[in-house]
Amino acid sequence: MSRTSTANRPEKTPEAIELPVPVVLASKSPRRRELLREVVRHFEVLEPRVDERSGPEADAEALALRLARAKAEEVARRRPQALVIAADTLVECRGELIGKPSDRDDAIRILTRLTSHPHRVVSGLCVIAPGGRRRCLVSVAHIRMKALSRAEIERYVDRHDVLGRAGAYHLQEADPNVLSLRGSPSAVMGLPLEELRSILQSLYPAHCPGAPTGDS
Numbered sequence: 001m002s003r004t005s006t007a008n009r010p011e012k013t014p015e016a017i018e019l020p021v022p023v024v025l026a027s028k029s030p031r032r033r034e035l036l037r038e039v040v041r042h043f044e045v046l047e048p049r050v051d052e053r054s055g056p057e058a059d060a061e062a063l064a065l066r067l068a069r070a071k072a073e074e075v076a077r078r079r080p081q082a083l084v085i086a087a088d089t090l091v092e093c094r095g096e097l098i099g100k101p102s103d104r105d106d107a108i109r110i111l112t113r114l115t116s117h118p119h120r121v122v123s124g125l126c127v128i129a130p131g132g133r134r135r136c137l138v139s140v141a142h143i144r145m146k147a148l149s150r151a152e153i154e155r156y157v158d159r160h161d162v163l164g165r166a167g168a169y170h171l172q173e174a175d176p177n178v179l180s181l182r183g184s185p186s187a188v189m190g191l192p193l194e195e196l197r198s199i200l201q202s203l204y205p206a207h208c209p210g211a212p213t214g215d216s
Helices: 030-036 060-078 104-114 150-159 185-189 193-203
Strands: 023-026 044-046 083-093 096-098 119-128 134-145 178-182
Touching (some): 023 060, 030 185, 060 119, 096 104, 104 150, 119 185, 119 193, 134 185
Parallel strands (some): 023 083
Antiparallel strands (some): 083 096, 083 119
16 A cells, blocks of 8 residues: 555455355445455345435545435445445545546546545445344545646646546555555555454354353
8 A cells, every 4th residue: 555554454455255145245345345355255236226425524534424325325225135245435635525427527627626625525324134233334534645746737637537436546555656555555445454353253143253252
């Protein structure tokens, strides 16, 4: 990850979990599918039918959590016997809530702002188990990026698929454009894996290595 965030990740990635119920990822994001494979061995994907436009929320945490809940609830209505996982990621920079760019010019505007100022990446996570049990949380990461010129930003936008990403940026391991990252790298990428694994351990302790032995 970035130079200041490698300590946040475990030295050895825990094994993927085999759960006793069907698992559905409520997302159309290929990156979230990749991330979920690190935690859950078998799952299917359903695209949630929700309106992802901003609502009346005053802050990024409330909006990210509302959207994650809406995605999970909509898919859970279609798959009530499955465990449904949903997430939503937003960027907040100097009071502006930033989602996915609308077009190339918007992506350039967003990246110009993010490479000029420190910002927060806020990820809402909602897990709904069969029977209606649910766990919801918000993960927040603080990022400072390297300053980029207009030409560098345009080149990045033209070379990467940025229109489907909050903040118009694709975070990578050992990312050369990230000066510091305080928080969960996987949450910045779209799915907070450490928090998700903890939720699954609390719901299915007998099936999750490392789960606490007491009541959770």
